[in-house]
Amino acid sequence: MSKLFSINGLDVLKGFLVAAGTVIITGIYTSLQSGALPNVAILEQLGTAGLSAGIAYLLKNFFTNSTGQIAAAESSASSDSTSAGK
Secondary structure, three states: OOOOOOOOHHHHHHHHHHHHHHHHHHHHHHHHOOOOOOHHHHHHHHHHHHHHHHHHHHHHHOEOOOOOOOOOOOOOHHHHHHHHHH
């Protein structure tokens, strides 16, 4: 996990996976409900939903510290253990 107010490469990868998963699951659901494949307008909506989900995930990680607490300062123990391993 990244530190508070930072995002690392793994966060970006997970954000991309959340976005892709949102598009795939919502696309399947939409297709099953309508009984047809999505058209261009639906694909645009799916892309917007996926992008929104990915951005929301990245924002959550940006405001979460390395122990998973939202908007909480890094504890000195986690800072010391991360710097000791470098």
